[in-house]
Amino acid sequence: MKDIERWIPERWDQIVGNRVLKEYFWDMIWCVRKDGHRSGFNLLATGPSRTGKTSAVTFGIKCLGCLNFDFSTMNPCGTCKSCTLNHHLYGNDGWENIVDFLDEHEAPTPVRYHYHPVDCTRLTEADLEAKLAKIRVCNEDLRIIYLDEVHRLSRRFMDERLLKPLEDFPAIWIASSAYVKRDGDSGQPLDKMFQNRFTFRITTELPDLDTLVLWLAKRCHEWGIRVEVPETTLPLLAERCHQIPGMALQVLNKAHKRRNKVLTLASVEEHVFDLEE
Ligand SMILES: [Zn+2]
Structure with missing residues (x-):
């Protein structure tokens, strides 16, 4: 334990509140790993800073790749090759990994799993194009793209560029956005059309x-x-x-x-x- 502020949970019960967000991940992990889903789970997680968006997303992505995943508790082992990869968003260019997704009825199916974290605060248009070119490949691989602080893109009119990929690329897109509510303002800085590309739109819940x-x-x-x-x-x-x-x-x-x-x-x-x- 070096940095409590950048702490990533190791079990779901370490995440306080946020039941809806947890349910989303449990369903997504189950459907991807057991039923072979590779898309249709686009998530937009919103809520004020530090209410647990990034830690829940990062932990959920870690669960997806765990080689000894426990489906009874939905917790990862914490020690396998995949669990020990760098899951922190910053200073992480993403990675790819081969995961044996256990299928109860058939032999294990090795799946190539790509994780692309995107820090939208610093993303340039050239970076965005380069990322999209990498993600665009259409095959059986599993792709997870995590757009953190996604409202920073709309502020620079770069969200338009994502409308088509969000709909067409066979991938799981996860975006998070913090916003401060102001008087006379709905506080929602994201374009409606952009929001609608995310089937699952979940706002963080504060614990009592x-x-x-x-x-x-x-x-x-x-x-x-x-x-x-x-x-x-x-x-x-x-x-x-x-x-x-x-x-x-x-x-x-x-x-x-x-x-x-x-x-x-x-x-x-x-x-x-x-x-x-
Ligand atoms: Zn593991």
């Missing part, structure tokens, strides 16, 4: 206070963080972070970076939670 307190206690325990007066400190943290799990992780990260690994009440009181990022 009690669920979040329980989740924070579990994470502290797992990461060896001792909590000072937990019955006061954790509820205060859950409240002050506006129930946004990723905001609370910043405070846990600070505790984890201290020599004594203690989360104090004062550190929760002093932390500035910036919702306008």
